[in-house]
Amino acid sequence: MTTPLDRTAVGGTAPDVRMVHLGLGAFHRSHQAWYTAKAGDGWGIAAYTGRRPDAAHLLAAQDGVYTLVERGAASDRCEPIGSIVRAVPGDDVEDFAATVADPAVAVLTMTITEAGHRLTPQGEPDFDDPETAADLRMLRDATGLPRTALGRVLYGLDRRRRDGAPPIAVVPCDNLPGNGETVRRALTGLAEAALPALAAALPDLASFVSTSVDRITPRTAKADLDLVRRATGRSDRTPVVAEPFSDWVLSGEFPSGRPAWERAGARFSADIAPWEARKLWLLNGAHSLLAASGTLRGHATVAEAVADPVCRNQVEALWDEAVRHLPDLGLQEYRGALLERFANPRIEHRLAQIAEDADTKLRMRIAPVARLEREAGRSAAACATALAAWSRATGGWLDDLAPDLAADPVFRTAYADAAETLTRPTTQESHR
Ligand code: CS2
Secondary structure: OOOOOOOHHHHOOOOEEEEEEEOHHHHHHHHHHHHHHHOOOOOEEEEEOHHHHHHHHHHHOOOOOEEEEEOOOOOOOEEEEEOOEEHHHHHHHHHHHHHHHHOOOOEEEEEOOOHHEEEEEOOOEOOHHHHHHHHHHHHHHOOOOOOOOHHHHHHHHHHHHHHHOOOOOEEEEEOOOHHHHHHHHHHHHHHHOOOHHHHHHHHHEEEEEEEEEEEEOOOOHHHHHHHHHHOOOOOOOOOOOEEEOOEEEEEEOOOOOOOOOOHHHEOOOOHHHHHHHHHHHHHHHHHHHHHHHHHHHHOOEEEHHHHHHHHHHHHHHHHHHHHOHHHHHOOHHHHHHHHHHOOOOOOOHHHHHHHOOOHHHHHHHHHHHHHHHHHHOOOOOHHHHHOOOOHHOOOEEEEEEHHHHHHOOHHHHHHHEEEEEEEEOHEEEEEE
């Protein structure tokens, strides 16, 4: 007989809610919720789902408690995590707004995915996006409840303003360059269009913290539920699997306090840009390259793709281009460690998962390096390979993804060469 997982697995008492999260998915649970539990200073989280309301029910049925399976190359380690106190479907917008407005709540974290920000390629709010436009009309005329992620955040912040609660730190945790500043600009632009009183109050009401987040978190498989039951004697209907490695760099103010995340290894830095670029261009850039090129070559997971010398060489070439534009933050060691993380044979990180919203991701992970390479007078051949593989795998057009690169004759030639190479069998294969 197995016991269902509940709060007794983490000592029985729930911490008070002092944090609110939007985008309750596996990554929030392997990362920010894990750091908050490890900080051990009694911060509880009310977490709201983003795109999948049903995910909250499973977690709520076990008091918000779940098992984190740390999956190393040789073994698993299971640990119950109790920092999430409430798990609520995100479409309960009134509940979300009431929590954002709660004076005891000091931090709002978000994982809404890159595409979930609904920004233009230039990083501005996309007023032509029909859902954003509908939210703005509703917020302006007070005729309904917003549906987009940033619309919901605006609604919550406006309630906090009207209730006169103290300032809150907004902490985006998606892989976007300058995510704190990007979200500040986006929320300000949206508020100016729909809620001018909020736009005026925002600088005093909220601080915006930029973060670089890192922990590879594949989707949980059914077999993991059995594994957790056998290892812990508890039945967990929604465990999370992640690699042992984890990193979090943050930059910004927390006007009403925060958990002592540094106790769990988080780092606070005045200048986050180099850390962020290192992670985004090397880890995420390679991921997106593998998602395209690995899929074309018949692979299903990151570990399989990186074991293929053709893909592996493409990754190394991409990194050679990217590191020219990064300060020396131990880049050689970082590259070595990344290859080991990618090769972890027990982490089944599916290329299809990474390939979701690929065009938004490539704009942030590959195109910036390609531009820097071109400015330095080189052809950006490895970036061109990544984009050509994406185009071939998805049918996407370079002209839509990055019109400036598409219009650049040197890059265009590198891209055409790469596209041609991708279709040519390697020497080994042509001998089969
Ligand atoms: C991945 C990331 O799905 C993706 O786009 O590149 O989720 C990646 O696994 C994380 O950023 C690792 O920290």
